[in-house]
Amino acid sequence: VVRWVVVRTQQQDFAEFYSNAADECLRTVVVSIGDQDTAQELVDEAFARAWSSWRTVSRHPAPKAWVVRTALNAGISRWRRRRREVSVPDPARAADLPAASGASASQVDPQIMAALMRLPARQREVVALRLILDLDTARTAEVLGIAPGTVMAHMGRAMAALRLDLQPELQQESRS
């Protein structure tokens, strides 16, 4: 007489979360920083930290946002450590340098990525969290530590800039 109970271990929980969230988090960080290889490293590190604190992270209202925020913070820390050793590339040309940017292995649309890279960093983060991670304004504000009104303003400016930047490409495509 044995009663079997299906056990859901923390590791299974985490593995399921990782399987559902890894691609989305990676895309969000790629859009935020523009470099897929670095984004992969940062997201891996963030997920490793999530696993090391899984009891806390699993109860977070938006664990994916936690991972992205952790990855972006890790990127800032890394940049601070290396800023005296590495030259900062021109963001406007980031998409023109696939080998250097780590985008060679990806299938990111170079025109759109270039347009995104021309946005200020904060606007890119807002676009990434709102559009790729599908967070609402309040949660985006919380993740970035800014006011909801500021999120809306950044989003509005970013969309206007992207529209202006990408419109000629579209018109050119439709003509050809």
Next chain:
Amino acid sequence: MNDNELSSMVCESVADIRSSTPVDQIISRGHAVRARRRRVPAAAGALVVAGGAALGVTALAPSGHPAPAAAGKAGSHPAVVRLAAWTVAKQANGEIDVTIRQLQHPAQLQATLRADGLPAHVSFSTRSTDAVCQPYGLPGRVSPKMIFSVASPNDGRDGTIAFITIHPSRLPSGAGLALISEKALLGIGLVHASQQCTG
């Protein structure tokens, strides 16, 4: 181009990006992060936490009681024994509440339950008790729920896997309790009490 079209365009531009890191690699890296984090406090409190505390033992009873690892006889450990992996609490009415959070430290759990006077066999590495234990068949009218009940919250809170309430006084003579597990299943059942199986 309206906002929706623009949003779709941005999303589609990165839709083919996939993470290439297997989850096992993330988990082992996470273990390294955890170990790194523990290194400093462990060194600072090395003298204090020596011995049983290395397993995360927190005895909630007054000091002076031996740690569960040393427990082998009835009544020789505190009323509540808490490890990171599980908690055993003996109630005043004799009931034993077991909260399982991680399938770890089976030997300590077995020793704690035996110290509470329960003939117990605990193994978290196999579903089969055949090698050392014989299943105990209850008479038709007797439900195992009269002897133990199991609740599995599965909501991820506190990482709890199962709450088990055991009524040792209702255990038939010659019977013991086995907690066995393999992969994603935890089994709780009755076995014939024997020196080899339940101590």
